[in-house]
Amino acid sequence: MQQGVTDWRDQIFEVLQDHDIKQVYHVPDAGHSRLIEACQTSNSIRTIALTTEEEGIPLAAGAWLGGQRSVLLMQSSGVGNTINLMGLTKTLRFPFLTLITMRGEPGEFNSWQYPMGQGTPKVLEAMGVLVMSVDKVEDVKTTVDHAARSAFNGGQAVAVLLRQKMIGIKDFGKKTA
Amino acid sequence: MSATLQRRPLVKKILAGADDNLLVLGGLGSSNWDITNAGDRPLNMPLWGAMGGTVPMGLGLALAQPTKRVLVITGDADLMMVVSCLATVASQQPDNLAICVLDNEKFGETGNQASHTSPRNNGPTNSGSGADLALIAKGCGIADTATVREESDVPQLVKDLRTKKGPVFRLVKVMVEKLEFVMPPQDGAHLKDRFRQALLGRP
Numbered sequence: 001m002q003q004g005v006t007d008w009r010d011q012i013f014e015v016l017q018d019h020d021i022k023q024v025y026h027v028p029d030a031g032h033s034r035l036i037e038a039c040q041t042s043n044s045i046r047t048i049a050l051t052t053e054e055e056g057i058p059l060a061a062g063a064w065l066g067g068q069r070s071v072l073l074m075q076s077s078g079v080g081n082t083i084n085l086m087g088l089t090k091t092l093r094f095p096f097l098t099l100i101t102m103r104g105e106p107g108e109f110n111s112w113q114y115p116m117g118q119g120t121p122k123v124l125e126a127m128g129v130l131v132m133s134v135d136k137v138e139d140v141k142t143t144v145d146h147a148a149r150s151a152f153n154g155g156q157a158v159a160v161l162l163r164q165k166m167i168g169i170k171d172f173g174k175k176t177a
Numbered sequence: 178m179s180a181t182l183q184r185r186p187l188v189k190k191i192l193a194g195a196d197d198n199l200l201v202l203g204g205l206g207s208s209n210w211d212i213t214n215a216g217d218r219p220l221n222m223p224l225w226g227a228m229g230g231t232v233p234m235g236l237g238l239a240l241a242q243p244t245k246r247v248l249v250i251t252g253d254a255d256l257m258m259v260v261s262c263l264a265t266v267a268s269q270q271p272d273n274l275a276i277c278v279l280d281n282e283k284f285g286e287t288g289n290q291a292s293h294t295s296p297r298n299n300g301p302t303n304s305g306s307g308a309d310l311a312l313i314a315k316g317c318g319i320a321d322t323a324t325v326r327e328e329s330d331v332p333q334l335v336k337d338l339r340t341k342k343g344p345v346f347r348l349v350k351v352m353v354e355k356l357e358f359v360m361p362p363q364d365g366a367h368l369k370d371r372f373r374q375a376l377l378g379r380p
Contacts, residue, residue: 023240046240048269051261058230062202062237065222065369066245067377070237085230091365 008166009035011141012099013042016071019148022046023063023070025056031101031167032073053078057085057096064094069152072098076120076161077113086127089157096129096157097148105164121161130156135163180326180350184279187351188250189215191277191335199339200238200376204231204251206286207356208279212250214359219375222368223361229258232276236266239274239343242376246273248338253280253294253310260313266344267318275338275345278310281353289353311348322346 012035016024024039024047026032039047050056056072063070074082079100089096103110104117121131130150134143140162147158188211192201201221203212208231209223217223224231235249256263256278266274282295282305295305311322325334325347337345362368370380 023237046269048236048240048265051264052259054229054259055233055262055265058227058234059237061230061369062234062239063241064237065234065372065376066200066238066241067373068237068241085227088227088230088365091226092369093366094369 005137007034008137008140008162010038011137012144013038015141015144015148017042017044018145019152020069021071021148022068023048023059024073025050025059025070026073027053027075027078029073029075029101031075031162032099036073053081054085056098057082057088060096061088061092061094064092069095070097072096074098074100076100076102076104076117079120079123080116083123083127086124086129086157090128093155095151095155097151098129098159099144099147099162100159101162101167102164107164107169109169124159128157130158131161132158133161133163135165137166140166180281180352182326182328182331182349182351183354184211184281184351185214185354185356187331187349188212188279190331191248191250191338192216193335195220197375198245200242200245200247200372202231202235202238202247202249202251204228204249204255206252206255207281208251208255209361210356210359211279213361217361219371221361222372225363225365228255229262231255232262232266233259235274235276236262236269236271239271240269243271243273245376246275246339247271249274249276251276251278252285253278253282254284254292256310257293257308260310261317263314263317263319263346270344272343274343275341276314276347277334277338278346278348279351280310280348281351283353285353309348311346314346314348319344319346322348324348324350326350 104113192215239247283289
């Protein structure tokens, strides 16, 4: 983290509050964990742990039917689980925002993460989701804010990819042989 | 034990006298036609697709509208597709959410093949796994579950679905029937907008 720049997860939490997000869906995620904890301890946000990322799309649709804004936090490896139900964003045309911590990008040590990580932007775009990307901490706040505006003011389905270059390469604290 | 309850008159009884406090989601296929047969209304959200998504959508809505009653009516296979969502429901304990699963033990939309709630050992082409969704719901942490098979239990079923403190889960064994399609508007954006207009006063 650069000096003088707030942790990216704290910046995102501020943006979520600015946009009056009321429901936050997530699966356990090391990258998002600090953000998830901030949401869990917030009085204005309902935080809901999912059994599969797939639940997040209809949950967001239901929240919107009831007049509340939501966000889905997931890893790129979970994106594939959402694709069929992601079609709801097109058929219902409701605002949808998801923030995705990336795996399987250059530098990734776990070969099992590459297929879905590399496929993530393509499958999201194939489903009509507007894909934005951020790889510098100083751009996080603006990018997520713009994404939220596109979603909740512009009525779009929007994904922000939080690139591994920014969030760090997971190495389980050891070097491979 | 073969089912005797008929889904259309049953759903009519469940939805009788629905007012602005009752928000209804119908799962894709038969449940959609059932709630529409009972009377299409803006505060019905009938799904034409999104299999597996009906109960999660009900949960998102119930949390957003805690003073309204949210009733999800759907089929066994729709729930079975993302059955783990029942654990998510239990984690949130929405006291305004009721889930009614119409279980005919068949995949009705594709030609009545045996679904996983059909009994095992029912021949090579007609066997399921005997899955018990009420037991699964209980196992996921929903305390108030019951299975309804008899007409005599229907008045209590209706009362529970409409008024009992949630989350309420009711599995209703219904007959396999050939019924006419009773279709609501299909456009999803229209269905969403009319629902929000009726509920929130804006699309």
